[in-house]
Amino acid sequence: xxxxxxxxxxxxxxxCAPINEERIRDRSMRAAVFRAxxxxxxxxxxxxxxxxxxxxxxxxxxxxxxxxxxxxxxxxPSKWTWRKxxxxxxxxxxxxxxxxxxxxxxxxxxxxxxxFPGSGTARKLLSIAGSTRSVVLDPVNADAGALSDxxxxxxxxxxxxxxxxxxxxxxxxCRVFEDDESQRIAQIWVVEKRMQFFLFPAERNVKTGAxxxxxxxxxxxxEGWVGGVTERSGVCFMVALRGREKDLAPYxxxxxx
Amino acid sequence: MLGDSVNAQEVFHTTLREAALRAAHGELPNEPxxxxxDARWRCLEATKxxxxxxxxxxxxxxxxxxxxxxxxxLEPRQLAIxxxxxxxxxxTALALFYLDEFDYREIADLAELKPSELSRLLAxxxxxxxxxxxxxxxxxxxx
Numbered sequence: 001x002x003x004x005x006x007x008x009x010x011x012x013x014x015x016c017a018p019i020n021e022e023r024i025r026d027r028s029m030r031a032a033v034f035r036a037x038x039x040x041x042x043x044x045x046x047x048x049x050x051x052x053x054x055x056x057x058x059x060x061x062x063x064x065x066x067x068x069x070x071x072x073x074x075x076x077p078s079k080w081t082w083r084k085x086x087x088x089x090x091x092x093x094x095x096x097x098x099x100x101x102x103x104x105x106x107x108x109x110x111x112x113x114x115x116f117p118g119s120g121t122a123r124k125l126l127s128i129a130g131s132t133r134s135v136v137l138d139p140v141n142a143d144a145g146a147l148s149d150x151x152x153x154x155x156x157x158x159x160x161x162x163x164x165x166x167x168x169x170x171x172x173x174c175r176v177f178e179d180d181e182s183q184r185i186a187q188i189w190v191v192e193k194r195m196q197f198f199l200f201p202a203e204r205n206v207k208t209g210a211x212x213x214x215x216x217x218x219x220x221x222x223e224g225w226v227g228g229v230t231e232r233s234g235v236c237f238m239v240a241l242r243g244r245e246k247d248l249a250p251y252x253x254x255x256x257x
Numbered sequence: 258m259l260g261d262s263v264n265a266q267e268v269f270h271t272t273l274r275e276a277a278l279r280a281a282h283g284e285l286p287n288e289p290x291x292x293x294x295d296a297r298w299r300c301l302e303a304t305k306x307x308x309x310x311x312x313x314x315x316x317x318x319x320x321x322x323x324x325x326x327x328x329x330x331l332e333p334r335q336l337a338i339x340x341x342x343x344x345x346x347x348x349t350a351l352a353l354f355y356l357d358e359f360d361y362r363e364i365a366d367l368a369e370l371k372p373s374e375l376s377r378l379l380a381x382x383x384x385x386x387x388x389x390x391x392x393x394x395x396x397x398x399x400x
Contacts, residue, residue: 012373013361013372013376015377015380016375016379019355019357029360044321044322047322051325051328054328055328055331055333055336056356059337062262065266065269068273
C-alpha cells in the first residue's frame, strides 16, 4: 500500500488490517485503519479481503469434522483469573508502588512510635557523632563525671551532668558547640568502645516553656549509630556508639540497676 | 493449508486425538494457541513429502476495484489450492488471515513472523493473487 500520509509503520499495519473492523483490538491498528480509510487503495484491499474471506467461509466442511464444532466457539474466551490479573504488568507495577508507599508509611509510623521529646535533636547529634574526628575536640584525660564542673565553670552550663553510671569512663576529649537551633551542646569522647556522650537542653513546651519530661532510657538510631537518651533536670544525656541496640543495652542495663 | 480435504481431515483428526491424549495425561500446554500451532506443524509435516513446485517469480498486480467481482466467480477449491501452493510462511499467513479468526499479532505469533514480515507477506500475496486473477479470470468489460 502506497497511501500518502501514512507512516511506514501505519502502512505495515494497514496491510494487516482485519477484515472485520470489530476485530481491531489495539490503538495503533485503529489509528492506521482510520487514516488509511480515505484512500481508494485501502478500499480495494478491504473489498478484496472481504471477498476472499467470504470464499473461505464457503469452503465445504465435511460433516464428520463439522460435528466437532456443533455451533460452539473454536476458541473459548480465556477466563480472567486473579492470577492472570496479578501477572498483568500494569497491575503488578501499581501493586509494587502501593506496597512501597505502604512500607514507607509503616516505617514512619513505627518510627513515630519510638519518638520522645528531643528525639529529633538526638538523631541530629548521632549524625554529628558519625562525622566527628577526635582532632576537633579539646583533649581531656579525666573521668567523664569530672567534666560537669568544667561545663559549668567555663561555659556556664547548668545541670550538664554525666549520669553517675557513666561518670567513671575515661575521656579522650570534649567540646561545647551550638547546633543549628543555637542550642548549646556538650560532646564528650570516651575511651570505652570509642563512645560519645552528648548533653543538650531537653525539649520544652512551645507555649508554656515547661520541660517535656520522659522516664528511663530511650533508643534512637541514625546512620549505623545507636543512642540511648535519658532526661534529668531539663538536660538530656545521650550515650552514642556505632553499632546496634544490643551493643548499647549492657551499659544501659547497668545504668538501670 | 493443504489444498486437499482428505489430507486436511486426517491432520484435523490426528491433532484432536493427540490433544485428547495429552489432556488425559494432564499435559496440555499452558499457552493459548497451542492447538493451532500443533495443527500447523502437522500440515507442514504432511506436505513435506509432497511434490514441491519449482520456485519461480510470480507476477504481481496492484489490487483493482473489480477484484471483488473477480473473486466471486471463483470456486472455493481454487482459492484453497492457490493458498496451499504458496511458499511457507506465506501460506500460513494467508490461510490464518483469511480464516478471519485471529488478529495480526496472533497470526504473526502462530506463523513465527515479525509483524512487519507478516505485513509484507500479506501485501505480496494480495498482489500475486490479483495477477493470478487477472490471468485466470479476465475482467468483465464495463458498460
